[in-house]
Amino acid sequence: MVQVFSASPRFLQLASSRFQLRSAEMEIRRRQALAMALAAVLAAVAVAQVATAATSYTVGAPDGLWDMHTDYAEWVAARTFHPGDNITFTYSRELHDVVEVGKAGYDACSSANNVSAFRSGNDVVALTAVGTRYFLCGLTGHCVSGMKIRIDVVAASTGPVAAPPTTSAGGNVVAGLGALVVTQALLGSISVW
Ligand SMILES: *[C@@H]1O[C@H](CO)[C@@H](O)[C@H](O)[C@H]1NC(C)=O
């Protein structure tokens, strides 16, 4: 009687190993789905960083500073400034200062009708809005020798596609690539679990 209701040990073994295989497969698929979701989130974060991060610039750096030798027209041409960015004038306060002026003052190298004046040697200026900002060194002869800078602050691109990385966003591009590398590493390790 007992024989009738009991399956053979061989059958039980097969059924049990099939079940184990199926649940192992499901576990792998679950982990892969999880990894894909994680990768999507990381990629979105990386794109958002590249598109919106504010940048802090040291005027003239890395090849120069706020001094008598730096070509500021060239320095500005290689960069794009957006509202939210900062520029910092770094210099010796015994040798220079920073005066923000209007266009007339900039053209005439005159700080008489200045907007503001700084002389800490490490002056941070927030570029809060779209528009053109003019700065010069107020010490005699420095502006006419080229120590003046014009900064065009332009709106950040707001298209559906992220703006292509520019040289000024170097740090963010590196951060984005870092996130991608981490994602790849995660995917690799999870799929061979
Ligand atoms: C700009 O400078 C201000 C004041 O120092 C600071 O709070 C802000 O975080 C800076 N922004 C950037 C993008 O560095």
Ligand SMILES: *[C@@H]1O[C@H](CO)[C@@H](O)[C@H](O)[C@H]1NC(C)=O
């Ligand atoms: C800036 O302008 C004020 C007057 O508004 C003046 O007193 C001051 O000396 C000027 N600063 C510089 C560095 O020229």
Ligand SMILES: [Cu+2]
């Ligand atoms: Cu100067």
